[in-house]
Each structure stands twice: as C-alpha cells, then as structure tokens.
Amino acid sequence: MPELPEVETVRLFLKKNIIQEKTLSIKIENPKLRFPIVKEISYKLCNAIVTKILRRGKYLLFLYSNDYAVLFHLGMTGFFRLNELYKFRKHDHIIFNFLNKKLIFNDVRKFGFIKLYKKKEIFQCSHIKNLGPEPLGCEFSISYFQNYLSSKTTIKNLLMNQNFVAGLGNIYCSEILFRSRILPTRLVTTIKEEEIIKIIKAVKKILSNAIKLGGTTIKNFVVSDQEVGYFKNKLMVYGREGLPCLRCKNKNVIKKLIQSGRSTFFCSKCQI
DNA sequence: AGGGCTACCTGTACGC
DNA sequence: TGCGTACAGGTAGCCC
Known part of the structure; x- marks a missing residue:
C-alpha cells in the first residue's frame, strides 16, 4: 500500500498525536511479521518517551528518550490506529499503551515489520544504510541522476530501486513517467538530459501534491480510525487500463504491462 | 557486482 | 453458492 506520501502522512499524524507521550506498557498481540517482533521491545521501551518521529524513504523511525529507537515498515497493508480503548481486531500485532491513548499496529499480509535498535545504530542498519x-x-538532482545513466535496466525499474531514490513505489512510478511523457520500458541508457529534468520535476511535483492531499488510498490506509488519502482521485494512469487517456482523450486508451512482475500503466501515444 | 525473480501472507474479485 | 485462480501498492534474499 504505502509509498512515500502515505508514509509521510502517517508520520505527520503520529507526530501530532504521540510525540512526548510516555510509553506505559507494550502488548505484543501477534509477533509474526516479516521479521518477528522481539520481546525485549516491551521492557526496553517501558517508561520511555517518544521524542522524535522521522521518515526515511518508506521507513518510519521512532526515537525514544532512552538509548532506543524503533524502525517500522508498513509493507503492503500495515497501518496504525489510535484509540482511547483497545478493542481487538483481526491482524493486530502490537499495542503501545500511552496515558490516555493506545497506538495499534495492524497488518493483514504481514509484510511489514517492527525492529528495535540502539538509537546510535539505527541509521547504519541494513534497511536504511544503502537507501538512495x-x-x-x-x-x-540532475548530476546525481547522471551517475546512473549506464544502468542496464529500464527507467521504471531504476525509479523503483530504493537504492537509487528512496520512497517511490509502483503507483507513483507509473504516474511520474506519464507526467514526464517517457515510456516505462525505455532503457536508462537512452534517457537524455532534458528527460532527466522532466522526470525530476515530475517526481517532486507528484510527491509533494500527494503529501498535500494526504497520500493515496486504494484501500486499507487508515490512521486514527479515519480513512485518509485523496490522491487516488488524481491518478492519471494507474489502474486505468482500457480507459481513455486523460491527456490525449479519445485518441488512445491506457495500456498495462508487467515489468519485473509489477503492473505498469502508460499511454503509448503520449509517452515516447 | 548488478539486476531479475521469487517468496512471504491474506483478502478480494472474478469466471465457471 | 462454492470453488479455483489471479492479483494486490512492500522488501529480502537468492540466483545468474
């Protein structure tokens, strides 16, 4: 589910609601995630205060008032809800109990994870040390992008590579390349400087718009108990196979292809 | 070394 | 209605 704008929206929500809150206790409901939740988390964080909530790519980091920090990844279906009272829901994994509120992490598909680190070590952990x-x-920037022009892959795959740039996922990559008017199948070696400029502009425009709108929701993206995310209404190509292209109107329909096992949507007239 | 593929897991939508 | 199949926005880890 969540790409950078959704994760940033979650971060802003959590920042508003749990910064400076003291962790009274932690209950592990179901440790089974991509990596199992370790038991130590419940006593290492007991009585600690959440002092900072950061984002790096699609990862969230909670820094605590003691030596510890927690790394979260939402996977495809992970989300938080914030309640005054706890009521079990299917696929709940962990409950952080604060004075007047409880933060619950729920993840149907279990692709997400929650890992405990020492604060001073978290930025060097395997998940984030190599992120672009x-x-x-x-x-x-343009000069950064130029370092990758010899990559033997397609432009879609390069944008999806978290070590090239951190936070783009399958939806936004289709949207970015549509806006840049570049076919997702183009080899990186054929990309010209003027096209790099278009891609960088499209990345910044699309992501910042999506953050303003509160992230995309296709389904299941919930913070607090309230669906957020309005960017889905703005998607130009993703999920629109067979529908008229919104730029060239009735001249062409959106096509879908599979690249590296993931769906890609594009207009074969607008994108070259 | 770089890049592609698959596994991981559950729910939903669709065709028969 | 029920069953089987395909597909879903994530990354890690394996293989070539």
Whole structure:
C-alpha cells in the first residue's frame, strides 16, 4: 500500500498525536511479521518517551528518550490506529499503551515489520544504510541522476530501486513517467538530459501534491480510525487500463504491462 | 557486482 | 453458492 506520501502522512499524524507521550506498557498481540517482533521491545521501551518521529524513504523511525529507537515498515497493508480503548481486531500485532491513548499496529499480509535498535545504530542498519537520496531533497538532482545513466535496466525499474531514490513505489512510478511523457520500458541508457529534468520535476511535483492531499488510498490506509488519502482521485494512469487517456482523450486508451512482475500503466501515444 | 525473480501472507474479485 | 485462480501498492534474499 504505502509509498512515500502515505508514509509521510502517517508520520505527520503520529507526530501530532504521540510525540512526548510516555510509553506505559507494550502488548505484543501477534509477533509474526516479516521479521518477528522481539520481546525485549516491551521492557526496553517501558517508561520511555517518544521524542522524535522521522521518515526515511518508506521507513518510519521512532526515537525514544532512552538509548532506543524503533524502525517500522508498513509493507503492503500495515497501518496504525489510535484509540482511547483497545478493542481487538483481526491482524493486530502490537499495542503501545500511552496515558490516555493506545497506538495499534495492524497488518493483514504481514509484510511489514517492527525492529528495535540502539538509537546510535539505527541509521547504519541494513534497511536504511544503502537507501538512495530522498526524492524531495536537493540531493536528488540532475548530476546525481547522471551517475546512473549506464544502468542496464529500464527507467521504471531504476525509479523503483530504493537504492537509487528512496520512497517511490509502483503507483507513483507509473504516474511520474506519464507526467514526464517517457515510456516505462525505455532503457536508462537512452534517457537524455532534458528527460532527466522532466522526470525530476515530475517526481517532486507528484510527491509533494500527494503529501498535500494526504497520500493515496486504494484501500486499507487508515490512521486514527479515519480513512485518509485523496490522491487516488488524481491518478492519471494507474489502474486505468482500457480507459481513455486523460491527456490525449479519445485518441488512445491506457495500456498495462508487467515489468519485473509489477503492473505498469502508460499511454503509448503520449509517452515516447 | 548488478539486476531479475521469487517468496512471504491474506483478502478480494472474478469466471465457471 | 462454492470453488479455483489471479492479483494486490512492500522488501529480502537468492540466483545468474
């Protein structure tokens, strides 16, 4: 489910609601996730205060008032809800009990994970140490992009590679390439400088718009208990196979193909 | 070394 | 209605 804008939306929600809250206790309901939740989490974080909530790519990091930090990944279906009272729901994994509120992590498909680290070690952990730059930062630039022009892969696969740039996923990559008017199957070696400029502009525009709108919701993206995410209404190509292209109107319909096992949507007239 | 493929897991939608 | 199949936005880890 969640790509960078959705994770950022979750971060903003959590920042507003659990910063400076003291963890009274933690209950592990079901440790089974992509990596099992370790028991130590419940006593290492007991009485600790959440002081910072950061995002790196699609990862969330909670920094605590003691030596510890927690790394979260939402996988495809992970989400948080914040309630005053706890009522079990299917696929709940862990409950963080604060004074007047409870934060619950729920994940149907169990592709997400929650890992405990020492604060000083978390940024060097295997999950985040090799991540590429943040797509909305100035480090993601033309000259940075040019370092990858010899990659023997397609432009869609390059954008999907988290070590090239952190946070783009399958939906936004289709949208970005449509906006840039570049076919997702183009080899990176054929991309010209003017096209790099278009891609970088499209990345920044589409992601920042999506964050403003609260992230895309296709289904299951919930924070608090309230569905958020309005970007789905703005998708130009993703999930629109067979429907008229919104740019060239009735001249062409959106096509779908599979690249590296993932669906890609594009317009064969608008994108070259 | 770089890049592609598959496994992981459950729910839903669809065809018969 | 029930059953079988395909597919779903994630990454890690294996293989070539």
